[in-house]
Amino acid sequence: MSELKKQIQEWQAAFYKRVPAAPRWVGGKWSRVLLLPLLAVLIVFPLFFTQTSTFLDTTIIAIAYVVMALGLNVVVGFAGLLDLGYVAFYAFGAYAVGWFGSGFFFNSHINVLSSSPPGAIGIHLNFILILVCAVIITSIAGIVIGLPTLRLRGDYIAIVTLGFGEIIGTTAVNGNGIHIGSGESLTAGNLGISPLDLPYFPVIGHFGLLGERPWYWLILLIALFVLFVARRLRDSRLGRAWIALREDEVAAVSMGIPLVKTKLMAYAIGAAFGGMSGVFLADFDQTVNASQFQFTFSIFVLAMVIVGGLGSIWGCVLGALLLTYINYYLIPDVFNNVPHDLGLNFDLTDLNIGIFGFLLVIVMLLRPQGLLPERRRRMELTGEAPAEHPELSEPSSESVTL
Amino acid sequence: MRASAERPLNFLRKHIGSWGLIVALIALPAYYGIRDLTHGYTNNVNGHEVVHHNLSLLGFNLIEGLSNGAIWALIAIGYTLVYGIIELINFAHGDVFTMGSFTSFSLWGAFGLTAATGPLGVILGLAATLIISMLVCGTLNVLIERVAYRPLRNAPKLAPLITAVGFSFVLQNVGLLWNGGTEFGIPDLLHQSASVFTVGGVTVQRGTILAIGVMVPLVIVLNWFVNKTSHGRAMRATAQDPEAARLMGINVDHSISLAFMVGGMLAGAAGLVYALYETNIWYFQGFEAGLIAFTAAVMGGIGNIRGAVLGGLIIGCIQQLSDYRIGPQWTEAVVFGYLILVMVLRPRGLLGEETREAG
Numbered sequence: 001m002s003e004l005k006k007q008i009q010e011w012q013a014a015f016y017k018r019v020p021a022a023p024r025w026v027g028g029k030w031s032r033v034l035l036l037p038l039l040a041v042l043i044v045f046p047l048f049f050t051q052t053s054t055f056l057d058t059t060i061i062a063i064a065y066v067v068m069a070l071g072l073n074v075v076v077g078f079a080g081l082l083d084l085g086y087v088a089f090y091a092f093g094a095y096a097v098g099w100f101g102s103g104f105f106f107n108s109h110i111n112v113l114s115s116s117p118p119g120a121i122g123i124h125l126n127f128i129l130i131l132v133c134a135v136i137i138t139s140i141a142g143i144v145i146g147l148p149t150l151r152l153r154g155d156y157i158a159i160v161t162l163g164f165g166e167i168i169g170t171t172a173v174n175g176n177g178i179h180i181g182s183g184e185s186l187t188a189g190n191l192g193i194s195p196l197d198l199p200y201f202p203v204i205g206h207f208g209l210l211g212e213r214p215w216y217w218l219i220l221l222i223a224l225f226v227l228f229v230a231r232r233l234r235d236s237r238l239g240r241a242w243i244a245l246r247e248d249e250v251a252a253v254s255m256g257i258p259l260v261k262t263k264l265m266a267y268a269i270g271a272a273f274g275g276m277s278g279v280f281l282a283d284f285d286q287t288v289n290a291s292q293f294q295f296t297f298s299i300f301v302l303a304m305v306i307v308g309g310l311g312s313i314w315g316c317v318l319g320a321l322l323l324t325y326i327n328y329y330l331i332p333d334v335f336n337n338v339p340h341d342l343g344l345n346f347d348l349t350d351l352n353i354g355i356f357g358f359l360l361v362i363v364m365l366l367r368p369q370g371l372l373p374e375r376r377r378r379m380e381l382t383g384e385a386p387a388e389h390p391e392l393s394e395p396s397s398e399s400v401t402l
Numbered sequence: 403m404r405a406s407a408e409r410p411l412n413f414l415r416k417h418i419g420s421w422g423l424i425v426a427l428i429a430l431p432a433y434y435g436i437r438d439l440t441h442g443y444t445n446n447v448n449g450h451e452v453v454h455h456n457l458s459l460l461g462f463n464l465i466e467g468l469s470n471g472a473i474w475a476l477i478a479i480g481y482t483l484v485y486g487i488i489e490l491i492n493f494a495h496g497d498v499f500t501m502g503s504f505t506s507f508s509l510w511g512a513f514g515l516t517a518a519t520g521p522l523g524v525i526l527g528l529a530a531t532l533i534i535s536m537l538v539c540g541t542l543n544v545l546i547e548r549v550a551y552r553p554l555r556n557a558p559k560l561a562p563l564i565t566a567v568g569f570s571f572v573l574q575n576v577g578l579l580w581n582g583g584t585e586f587g588i589p590d591l592l593h594q595s596a597s598v599f600t601v602g603g604v605t606v607q608r609g610t611i612l613a614i615g616v617m618v619p620l621v622i623v624l625n626w627f628v629n630k631t632s633h634g635r636a637m638r639a640t641a642q643d644p645e646a647a648r649l650m651g652i653n654v655d656h657s658i659s660l661a662f663m664v665g666g667m668l669a670g671a672a673g674l675v676y677a678l679y680e681t682n683i684w685y686f687q688g689f690e691a692g693l694i695a696f697t698a699a700v701m702g703g704i705g706n707i708r709g710a711v712l713g714g715l716i717i718g719c720i721q722q723l724s725d726y727r728i729g730p731q732w733t734e735a736v737v738f739g740y741l742i743l744v745m746v747l748r749p750r751g752l753l754g755e756e757t758r759e760a761g
Contacts (some may be wrong), residue, residue: 151746152749159700167734167742170732170734170735302563303567306561310558351579353578357567357571359568361568364557364564364568365565
């Protein structure tokens with residue numbers, strides 16, 4: 001039996017060796033040198049586009065999705081808890097803006113450093129305060145959703161989180177029938193809460209509806225913050241506890257890792273990232289519409305994480321950017337006229353989801369471990385340290401790289 | 403946790419695990435049954451409202467629920483077979499079911515079946531449609547496995563999940579191009595809401611007879627196939643331990659293909675029954691049906707065929723009760739609420755065994 005096992009392992013190793021590893025500079029020491037110029041490029045990037053450019057618009061959405069993917073990566077990638085209800089946190093984040101940054105609760109007259117005139121109906125908090133509210137709400141929601149899954153393993157977690165996501169989506173759709181207070185409802189259902197307060201910062205001033213650049217810089221700031229936090233978390237005590245739990249729960253618990261606390265922290269932190277991105281996306285779209293909170297959204301974000309490379313931070317960034325550009329820019333805008341140019345009589349938008357699905361299949365077949373796999377997983381899959389990371393063959397304290 | 407604090411909790415948990423679930427499942431019909439008896443319900447008879455104090459409406463809801471559940475059960479078996487054998491949530495399965503409905507609808511057109519066709523023609527036509535639809539869906543499912551899941555057999559566990567999602571999107575797009583993006587009515591071949599007989603004030607409709615009448619024989623045949631034939635034994639062995647099965651001379655790839663074939667065939671049958679029963683189909687039906695059927699499979703204990711059938715029937719009943727009594731817009735939330743309850747009270751599902759996965 002052991003010989004056959006060995007043979008199978010050899011075949012597996014051969015299979016994964018055929019697939020090229022991530023380029024050397026990713027995660028290597030060069031990344032630190034490249035960091036500053038890259039940052040500079042990212043900051044001046046929107047100046048090359050007009051304020052109303054579609055590409056810039058897609059980029060902003062793509063970066064918001066990067067934040068989403070990084071959040072889901074904490075839960076699925078680091079802690080190994082398959083979450084199919086991530087849309088719940090998008091919904092909570094979006095409703096944080098809807099509730100605390102618009103005229104939706106028309107019986108209140110609360111205004112804290114917001115862009116709307118004093119005395120306007122509704123609750124109007126500053127964008128930063130809304131972000132804080134969203135983080136608190138989504139963290140609590142993450143813990144509540146996580147609690148029933150603590151006893152479960154594997155795909156049973158997936159179905160419970162999926163259930164919560166659907167329940168929250170359904171509640172959002174039907175929330176206009178739930179009355180809280182006099183005449184106020186919980187959500188606006190499919191009509192949507194609109195318009196929302198535009199972000200306002202004391203020194204910088206108001207954001208405009210037409211100027212895309214400030215939105216870009218705002219989401220870039222959020223994304224860099226989340227990227228930094230995710231990276232530090234991965235290498236922290238908590239991050240190692242997550243990975244230990246993911247690899248072997250029984251062994252991790254017997255080594256003294258607190259199971260409940262560690263798992264709930266993963267849910268809470270992942271949820272908080274999703275909430276922040278949800279706040280931004282809702283405000284950028286200028287509407288909180290219940291029809292946005294579909295199961296497909298959870299799947300879309302999960303696909304980003306897995307296509308990028310489960311557990312890999314840079315993989316998430318790449319996966320999110322790639323899938324968003326494909327779905328929101330390349331298929332609808334760039335390649336839409338290709339069939340007409342070829343003399344065929346149909347729009348590519350009719351094939352939108354099909355092409356997207358086909359690309360997902362192709363990417364996963366060619367690189368089952370993701371585009372930029374996590375080092376630890378690559379080691380597992382090939383059974384040895386990759387040649388370009390010899391330092392990984394023995395545990396070293398220096399393996400903390402960006 | 404201290405041992406002393408844990409003991410009463412464990413005692414409670416044990417009893418909640420065995421009885422809490424039954425109480426939770428009976429709660430909904432029991433509540434509405436008692437309310438019907440005490441408060442009564444109004445019914446529109448010949449143009450004026452009549453108040454009844456009996457259980458007929460509840461009985462009707464449950465019968466409708468069972469027939470609806472029979473369709474979910476057929477789809478759920480496909481999920482449970484595939485999950486039991488390769489531990490994959492086959493997201494494309496719901497869309498295979500859609501393809502079953504679409505194939506059936508197109509075949510009716512090809513055979514010239516309309517609502518006015520005579521009984522013999524309808525029966526012969528539907529029998530042919532059933533067989534072709536089952537074969538088409540089974541083959542489709544096997545092909546998807548061949549293209550999208552087999553190359554990833556040794557890949558990270560979530561990779562086939564994403565190819566499954568990818569194929570789900572592709573099939574949805576096929577459906578979109580095939581029959582357009584809106585829900586459309588199709589000929590009511592069986593006049594499905596016609597009453598067949600009435601027992602104790604409960605009307606049993608043709609659709610109900612059809613759904614149960616297709617589901618029960620198929621499940622019996624499947625049960626025989628899985629438990630009594632050598633192919634079935636090979637499938638069960640593969641599900642239990644693929645490597646040991648391979649060593650015993652079982653062709654594991656063949657067994658897995660067979661599981662996909664059987665699952666796809668049942669989805670094809672479900673597609674035809676759904677089309678006849680609902681008389682409304684569209685490309686997105688498989689998405690919701692897939693979610694519900696997967697929920698049913700998990701509720702019954704994933705990997706367990708009888709569990710999938712039981713879960714499907716229970717979810718069908720919950721769904722009907724919710725549709726009639728709470729409001730159809732809340733049905734999804736109610737179904738998933740029940741799912742979470744089942745998972746909390748009995749993590750391995752109703753009929754599931756203690757497995758590696760469900761601790």
